[in-house]
Every structure is written in structure tokens, then in C-alpha cells.
Amino acid sequence: MTQRSQHARRRAPRLVLLAAAGLLAVGSATAATITLNETGSSLLYPLFNLWVPAYTRAHPEVQINTASTGSGTGIAQSIEGLVQFGASDAYLSDAQMKKNPEMLNIPVAISSQMINYNLPGLNNVHLKLNGTVVAGMYDGSVRYWDDAALKKLNPGVALPHDLIVTVHRTDGSGDTFMFSQFLSFTDKTWEQKVGYGTSVNWPAVPGAIGANGNPGMVSAVKSTPYSVAYIGVSFQGQTDKDGLGEAMLQNRAGNFVMINETTVPAAAAAMVPKTPRDERISMIYAPGAESYPIINYEYVMVKSRQPNAETASEIKKFLRWAVSTEGGNSLQFLKQVNFLPLPASARALTLQQINQIH
Amino acid sequence: MRPGDALFRVIVTAFAALIPLILLALLAFLVHDSWPALRFNGIEFFTRNAWNLGNQYGNPVTVRGEQVMPGASFAILFLIVGTLASSLIALLLAVPLGVGAAVFLAEAVPPRIRTYASLLVELLASVPSVVFGLWGYVVLIPFLSRHVYPHMARWLGFIPFFGPPSGSGYGLLTAGIVLALMCVPLIAANLREAIENTPQELREAGLAVGATRFEVVRKIVLPRLRLPLIGVSTLALGRALGETMAVLMISGNALNILPQNIYSPISTMASFMVSQLDSALQDPTNMAIYGIAEIGLALLLLSLLVNALARLLVPRSLSA
Numbered sequence: 212m213t214q215r216s217q218h219a220r221r222r223a224p225r226l227v228l229l230a231a232a233g234l235l236a237v238g239s240a241t242a243a244t245i246t247l248n249e250t251g252s253s254l255l256y257p258l259f260n261l262w263v264p265a266y267t268r269a270h271p272e273v274q275i276n277t278a279s280t281g282s283g284t285g286i287a288q289s290i291e292g293l294v295q296f297g298a299s300d301a302y303l304s305d306a307q308m309k310k311n312p313e314m315l316n317i318p319v320a321i322s323s324q325m326i327n328y329n330l331p332g333l334n335n336v337h338l339k340l341n342g343t344v345v346a347g348m349y350d351g352s353v354r355y356w357d358d359a360a361l362k363k364l365n366p367g368v369a370l371p372h373d374l375i376v377t378v379h380r381t382d383g384s385g386d387t388f389m390f391s392q393f394l395s396f397t398d399k400t401w402e403q404k405v406g407y408g409t410s411v412n413w414p415a416v417p418g419a420i421g422a423n424g425n426p427g428m429v430s431a432v433k434s435t436p437y438s439v440a441y442i443g444v445s446f447q448g449q450t451d452k453d454g455l456g457e458a459m460l461q462n463r464a465g466n467f468v469m470i471n472e473t474t475v476p477a478a479a480a481a482m483v484p485k486t487p488r489d490e491r492i493s494m495i496y497a498p499g500a501e502s503y504p505i506i507n508y509e510y511v512m513v514k515s516r517q518p519n520a521e522t523a524s525e526i527k528k529f530l531r532w533a534v535s536t537e538g539g540n541s542l543q544f545l546k547q548v549n550f551l552p553l554p555a556s557a558r559a560l561t562l563q564q565i566n567q568i569h
Numbered sequence: 570m571r572p573g574d575a576l577f578r579v580i581v582t583a584f585a586a587l588i589p590l591i592l593l594a595l596l597a598f599l600v601h602d603s604w605p606a607l608r609f610n611g612i613e614f615f616t617r618n619a620w621n622l623g624n625q626y627g628n629p630v631t632v633r634g635e636q637v638m639p640g641a642s643f644a645i646l647f648l649i650v651g652t653l654a655s656s657l658i659a660l661l662l663a664v665p666l667g668v669g670a671a672v673f674l675a676e677a678v679p680p681r682i683r684t685y686a687s688l689l690v691e692l693l694a695s696v697p698s699v700v701f702g703l704w705g706y707v708v709l710i711p712f713l714s715r716h717v718y719p720h721m722a723r724w725l726g727f728i729p730f731f732g733p734p735s736g737s738g739y740g741l742l743t744a745g746i747v748l749a750l751m752c753v754p755l756i757a758a759n760l761r762e763a764i765e766n767t768p769q770e771l772r773e774a775g776l777a778v779g780a781t782r783f784e785v786v787r788k789i790v791l792p793r794l795r796l797p798l799i800g801v802s803t804l805a806l807g808r809a810l811g812e813t814m815a816v817l818m819i820s821g822n823a824l825n826i827l828p829q830n831i832y833s834p835i836s837t838m839a840s841f842m843v844s845q846l847d848s849a850l851q852d853p854t855n856m857a858i859y860g861i862a863e864i865g866l867a868l869l870l871l872s873l874l875v876n877a878l879a880r881l882l883v884p885r886s887l888s889a
Binding site for chain 1: 621714
């Protein structure tokens with residue numbers, strides 16, 4: 212507390228302060244005429260939590276509630292109309308679109324995913340991994356950290372003879388979608404046996420752990436030596452703080468790359484021109500010498516037809532702000548969660564989709 | 570009968586009928602909601618390890634007359650094993666501890682402190698399960714996986730299911746221990762009352778024929794506890810079977826795999842329903858949701874079965 216406010220507090224009788232606070236609360240409650248609700252992806256949740264206070268400060272007539280529940284809940288509740296924004300790391304499947312043709316898949320940013328591990332003594336070494344080896348770890352064909360396949364990718368690294376503990380998400384998750392898609396695109400056996408989705412049929416590997424949400428993944432890897440996991444980039448600050456290892460991944464061109472300011476935009480640049488009008492596209496395993504292999508659009512699911520014109524116009528206003536470079540897509544927000552802004556051509560498609568809300 | 574009495578009778582009967590009606594309504598609702606899954610899965614639901622939502626990005630196909638995603642199958646043997654095994658371990662640990670605590674509280678603690686000590690035990694019984702789960706997650710798992718399980722695997726490896734690998738700490742035994750800690754206060758609090766209800770004459774008679782205090786406890790008090798013990802163990806088992814949050818946090822959430830030893834990750838029916846609900850909501854054919862309703866139905870029937878078995882045990886122990 213500052214010197215001045217302390218003085219003020221001493222001088223002003225408590226009752227008056229209380230009354231003033233009460234009036235303020237009433238004032239702000241009556242100012243918000245419309246309430247919008249967001250729920251879904253735990254990866255997108257930190258960004259929404261940065262956006263909402265900034266936006267509602269400038270637009271006191273709107274109140275936006277956010278919740279981190281998981282992409283599946285985001286999708287289901289936006290389809291049912293319980294929430295206006297359903298956050299999801301994965302786009303809707305063809306079957307879901309056929310069932311719910313009024314749903315829009317609106318990208319608001321570009322995200323990426325790390326593969327992290329906890330190898331005592333080796334966490335400062337960026338191990339080289341490719342999709343086949345990671346698929347092997349998760350399907351049980353690569354059991355020990357000193358497996359021949361791992362040694363071949365990492366000559367000179369003293370890999371220990373310890374059992375690999377794989378960690379995967381138990382909840383339905385866009386991160387699982389991205390990860391299993393990376394494995395499907397790089398490993399034929401994985402594609403045939405497991406495939407991809409927000410929740411997949413994890414091969415039965417003894418000792419494999421299921422964790423809940425990105426925070427659960429981070430703490431499971433941190434507390435379990437010799438474990439490996441896939442974690443959304445908005446949790447990079449946490450994984451760095453906990454001293455977890457981060458892998459270099461082999462991209463389509465055969466190079467080993469990590470998430471940085473070159474590799475993620477390179478992958479986005481390769482995939483954005485291929486984005487269709489409804490923007491449902493996988494950006495996993497993009498071509499290009501520098502492309503990082505696991506990136507995706509972060510989606511907000513919105514019903515094109517809203518119950519009334521006022522709600523529709525407030526939703527449009529918020530989304531236009533969210534994707535504008537002066538608003539939600541500015542680096543002051545995105546940098547904090549390590550997301551990338553939408554490239555110009557993707558933004559144009561997104562604005563076209565936003566215009567369909569009525 | 571006066572009209573007031575008649576009215577009272579009707580009201581009381583209605584309230585009494587409400588409880589079995591709720592149970593019936595629950596059953597009816599679960600059967601209704603899981604009906605497509607019951608037809609699609611058949612008996613294999615209980616005999617195989619195959620919970621698979623299928624290819625969610627494919628197009629729905631018709632199998633056995635039901636719309637499902639390609640490759641979908643729903644079978645939960647591993648959940649039934651995980652649920653029963655963790656609850657059984659919990660009970661094996663909790664019953665001796667609970668009985669010991671109850672005897673200690675009722676017989677060994679000075680009367681002045683007894684009230685407070687008992688109050689503490691009863692307070693423990695009302696701690697929300699998620700707090701136990703959090704404690705297990707933050708404190709117990711790192712401790713057990715580093716300092717206890719590796720030694721157990723090394724020295725007790727000759728016992729089946731106790732050998733290495735000692736795992737990550739998330740798993741069957743950890744779940745059993747935390748569940749046991751949740752059950753101990755329940756057992757102790759109930760048994761303490763039962764012990765205190767032992768007629769004073771019986772104790773005095775025992776002492777009069779020259780029994781020591783320990784012999785009185787062993788030969789007079791404990792045998793009388795058999796009936797309340799069965800009752801309270803059933804309650805505790807019910808709590809363990811249905812426990813959701815704590816198990817979700819510490820079990821390791823294994824999928825489609827049976828535990829290879831007592832350190833292995835498992836999953837239970839209740840916690841699996843919570844963890845899979847989100848993915849199930851994305852199934853455009855809704856079969857995954859029906860499947861989860863079927864797990865709910867199976868869990869309800871399992872609990873009823875366990876309760877019924879406990880009831881069957883009671884008359885036999887009375888005659889013994």
C-alpha cells in the first residue's frame with residue numbers, strides 16, 4: 212500500500228469507504244449489459260485471461276466469463292449454446308460439422324507444442340527425437356532410454372539404462388490431437404494402430420501415466436524421473452522453471468529444430484496458404500527446412516446463428532478485437548503465452564468467418 | 570383414525586417410499602441412457618480391455634445396428650480390476666488400523682483426553698476427499714516412489730506382485746493407501762461407539778474371574794465387534810469403490826492395461842467417468858456418452874452387489 216492511500220484510509224471513516232465500494236460494485240454490475248461466456252482448452256485459457264480484463268476495461272458494457280475445462284467441453288457447450296465461445300486446440304471433424312453445420316471454427320492465434328522429459332543429469336541437453344522414436348516410446352517398442360534408436364539419434368550422449376515412463380493426457384485434449392497427429396504423420400504403424408484425435412486409444416505400456424490438463428503434465432514429469440511428455444507452449448515458462456528437458460524434433464526436411472522465433476513462423480508460412488475457407492486444417496509436420504513440426508491454429512468455436520442481434524454484434528466486436536494486431540493479436544498478449552499472431556492471409560479468412568455471425 | 574393421523578401416515582409413507590424410488594429412478598435412468606451402449610458392447614464390456622473412442626476424425630459407421638466412429642470399442646475389465654483391487658487394498662489396510670485406533674481410543678486413552686482425541690478422529694472423517702488426493706499427489710507420491718517402493722520391490726520381491734519395477738509412485742498401492750486413510754476414521758469412529766456400548770457388567774464379570782484388562786478386550790469386547798465391523802466395513806468399502814477425485818489424482822490413470830504389480834498405474838470406474846467425459850462429449854455419434862453411462866450403471870450394480878454380499882455375511886457371523 213502506498214503512503215497516500217494509507218493516509219486516506221486513516222482519515223476516511225471505514226463506513227464511508229465500505230459504502231463507496233458497495234456503490235462501485237453496483238455501478239460496474241449495472242454497466243455490463245451483456246454477458247458472454249467462454250469455456251474449453253486449457254492451452255488457450257491463459258491467453259483469454261490476459262485478453263478479457265484488457266477488453267472489458269475498454270468495453271464496460273460487456274462482461275466475459277472464462278473457464279478452463281478442456282477442448283471437448285468447449286466444443287460441446289458451444290454447440291449446445293451454453294457458452295458463446297468454445298475454446299479448442301482442435302478443429303471439428305467432418306462428422307461433427309455435418310451434424311452441426313452452423314458451427315464456425317475461428318482461429319485466433321498460432322500455438323506450438325514441446326516434447327519434454329525428465330532425465331536426471333541430462334535435462335540441459337536437447338535430445339534429438341523424431342516421430343518414429345517418440346511413437347516407439349508411446350507404443351512400447353522403445354522401452355529404455357538407451358535404446359539403439361535413441362542412441363543413433365544422439366551419438367555421444369550418455370543415455371541411462373532406465374525404463375521410459377510415458378505421460379499422456381487423460382482428459383480430452385487438443386494437445387493430444389496435435390501430438391497424435393504428429394505421430395500419425397511420421398509413423399505408419401502409429402497411424403494404422405492408434406491414429407489421432409483429442410483422445411486416442413493409448414497402447415498398453417506398463418507404467419505409462421495419465422495426467423490431467425497441461426498443469427498436470429508438467430507436475431507429473433517434474434515428479435517422475437525418466438518420464439517423457441508433450442506439453443503446450445503456453446506452459447514453457449513453467450517447464451523452464453522446473454528444469455525439464457526440451458527435445459529437438461526432426462521436421463519433414465530432416466532437420467532437428469526447437470520452438471523459436473524462426474521455426475514456428477516458418478511452419479506457419481508453409482501452411483497458411485493452404486488454409487481453406489472454413490480454416491479447418493492441420494498444420495502438423497509442415498514442409499520447409501526450418502519448420503517446427505508441431506504447430507496449430509488455436510480455435511474459438513462460435514455458432515454462426517445467435518439468439519439475438521445484440522449478442523451477435525458483441526461477439527463479433529470481441530473477436531475482431533481479439534485477432535487485430537492492435538488488440539488481442541498484439542505481442543504484449545501473445546508473447547506472454549508464446550503464441551504467434553495470425554498471419555495476414557489467415558486473418559483475412561478469419562474476419563470473413565466472423566462476418567458470418569448473425 | 571383421525572384425519573390428521575391419516576394425513577400424517579400418507580406423508581410419512583411418501584417420504585419412506587422416496588428412497589427406494591430414487592434408487593429405482595437412478596437405475597432406470599442409467600439403463601435408458603446406456604441402452605445403445607448395452608446393445609453395442611454386449612457382455613464383452615466386462616471381459617476385455619478395450620476402451621477406444623475410435624477415429625474421431627473419420628466418418629461414423631454402422632456396427633451391430635448402432636452408429637459409432639470407425640474402430641470404436643468399449644470394454645472396461647481394467648477398470649473393474651482397478652476399482653476392486655484398490656478398494657480391497659484399502660480395506661485390508663484400514664480394518665486393522667481402524668480397529669486398533671478404536672480400541673486405543675476407547676480403552677487406553679485417559680477419559681479426560683478421550684473426548685478430544687475422538688473428536689479429532691471424527692474430524693478426519695469429514696475431510697473432503699480431494700484434500701486427501703492433493704496430499705497424496707504432493708507429499709505421498711514423491712516420498713513413496715523414492716524412499717519406499719524401491720526398497721519394497723527389492724526386499725519383498727519374493728511375494729507375488731511385490732517385485733520390481735517399482736514404478737513412478739502413481740498407482741494401485743498409492744491409491745489403496747490414500748483410500749485406506751480415508752476409511753480409517755470412518756471405521757474407528759463407529760467402532761469406538763460400539764466398544765463403549767459393551768455392557769459394564771460383562772467387563773466386570775471378566776475382571777472378576779481374573780482376566781487382565783487386555784484379556785477382557787480380546788475375549789469380551791472384540792468378539793462383540795464382529796457385527797458392527799462388518800457393517801462399517803461395508804460403508805468404508807462403498808466409500809472406496811465410489812471415490813473419484815482422490816483416485817483420479819494419484820492412480821496414474823492407466824488405460825486398457827491390467828496392473829502387473831501393486832505399484833502399477835491403474836484407473837477406477839468412478840475416476841475414469843470424470844476423466845473421459847470431456848473426450849466423450851466430442852463423439853458425434855454419442856456412443857462414448859452412452860458408454861460412460863454404462864460404466865455408471867456397472868458401478869451402481871457393483872456397489873449394490875457388495876452391499877448385498879455384506880448383508881449375507883451378517884447372519885452367519887451372528888451364529889458363529
